[in-house]
Amino acid sequence: MKTKASPKTRWGISRFGGSSATLIGASLGIGLVFSVGAGLLFARLNASEQFTLVAVVMTACLLPVLSAACWALLVDRDSVKGATKNPEISVESQWYDKAAIGVFQDLLIICGLGAALFSFVQVSVSLGLTLAGIVLVAMVDFALRYLIIKKAQG
Amino acid sequence: MENNLSEYRKERGYSQQALADELGVSRQTIISLEKGRYDPSLPLAFKLAALFACQIEDLFIPEQD
Numbered sequence: 001m002k003t004k005a006s007p008k009t010r011w012g013i014s015r016f017g018g019s020s021a022t023l024i025g026a027s028l029g030i031g032l033v034f035s036v037g038a039g040l041l042f043a044r045l046n047a048s049e050q051f052t053l054v055a056v057v058m059t060a061c062l063l064p065v066l067s068a069a070c071w072a073l074l075v076d077r078d079s080v081k082g083a084t085k086n087p088e089i090s091v092e093s094q095w096y097d098k099a100a101i102g103v104f105q106d107l108l109i110i111c112g113l114g115a116a117l118f119s120f121v122q123v124s125v126s127l128g129l130t131l132a133g134i135v136l137v138a139m140v141d142f143a144l145r146y147l148i149i150k151k152a153q154g
Numbered sequence: 155m156e157n158n159l160s161e162y163r164k165e166r167g168y169s170q171q172a173l174a175d176e177l178g179v180s181r182q183t184i185i186s187l188e189k190g191r192y193d194p195s196l197p198l199a200f201k202l203a204a205l206f207a208c209q210i211e212d213l214f215i216p217e218q219d
Contacts, residue, residue: 091192
């Protein structure tokens with residue numbers, strides 16, 4: 001018996017049902033709740049002055065990221081237009097794996113050399129900013145490696 | 155790895171996109187396979203062999219040492 005194929009849209013539909021608009025609304029709503037919560041917590045812990053401004057800026061920074069994360073958790077992949085059914089056996093999956101392996105090796109070298117260097121030179125830096133920097137380096141490294149592999153093997 | 159995928163695909167009247175849709179992979183995967191730049195995983199090789207009703211060895215020619 002053939003089952004009716006689910007409609008495919010640009011943003012997809014939720015795995016719990018509903019329309020694209022429902023999914024986007026739910027993602028934005030949940031993202032907003034978590035963003036406001038995190039913004040208020042950040043301001044409470046870090047800003048004795050300009051509490052409201054700090055909370056609003058933090059909320060604005062987190063809202064797109066958390067909403068996108070909520071969408072990724074809620075969406076039914078099969079309902080997204082253009083999404084391949086078996087991405088794990090597509091060539092892009094192999095490019096991803098190769099790039100990720102390269103990034104892992106680069107991070108080992110960077111963090112290893114950095115740890116060796118800063119055991120001689122004492123520098124006080126924010127742990128949060130340092131970790132954010134490492135994540136940024138990893139993301140840029142990944143993007144470059146992926147593009148190079150794609151150009152070479154595509 | 156060399157392969158006869160292009161010949162099998164054209165023989166059966168599939169476009170690259172149609173074959174990709176049939177297998178649930180990206181069109182780029184078919185392009186890379188036909189160019190010999192991507193060695194397929196075992197599940198993908200089995201899917202191709204099943205689709206073309208042939209053996210994996212008919213589609214893919216392993217490199218000789």
